[in-house]
Amino acid sequence: MRLVPMSAVLGALVFAACAHTAAPKETAVLPPQAESPAAKPQLTAQPVAEGDPMAEIQAAIKSATVFFDFDQVQLKPEGMEALRRVAVVLRKHPRVVDIEGNCDERGTEEYNLMLGQRRAEAARKYLLDLGVDPSQLATVSYGALRPVNPAHTEEAWTQNRRDELHASR
DSSP: OOOOHHHHHHHHHHHHHSSSOOOOOOOOOOOOOOOOOOOOOOOSOOOOOOOOOHHHHHHHTTTEEEOTTTTTTOOOOOHHHHHHHHHHHHHSSSSOOOEEOOOSSSSSSHHHHHHHHHHHHHHHHHHHEEEEEEEEEEEEETTTTOOOOOOSSSHHHHSSSEEEEOOOO
């Protein structure tokens, strides 16, 4: 599924947000979907079938969930390592990857959508810096709409502050 170009959405949302005191809303939102619980990024190589580009891409992005500190967009070292593995595969096998930014439930819906977008853009910029072609990367923010852990605890919030990558079909 393809989304409206982010530049068009960003422009309209930033303009609309200027009249409000809340943080700007910078993204389109897709409906929530059930997710499995988040796991810490695995830094071990995933076995893949030789000569199967999609399997190699799926293996790289499966372990590339990037976690963030509260109210932050800076990539952590383990997130950067996971994204480096993704970049190697995407340079070898060009495929469009969606970077989905997520937040915990704290904050307004508008602020969380903006924060999720900034998180997705941080991962996108890092992948671009690693040589991935811009046409291979799409970003979207779900804000707090897609928690992997619905509890109202610090542990749950830690799991929900994340970027997830998914290969487009």
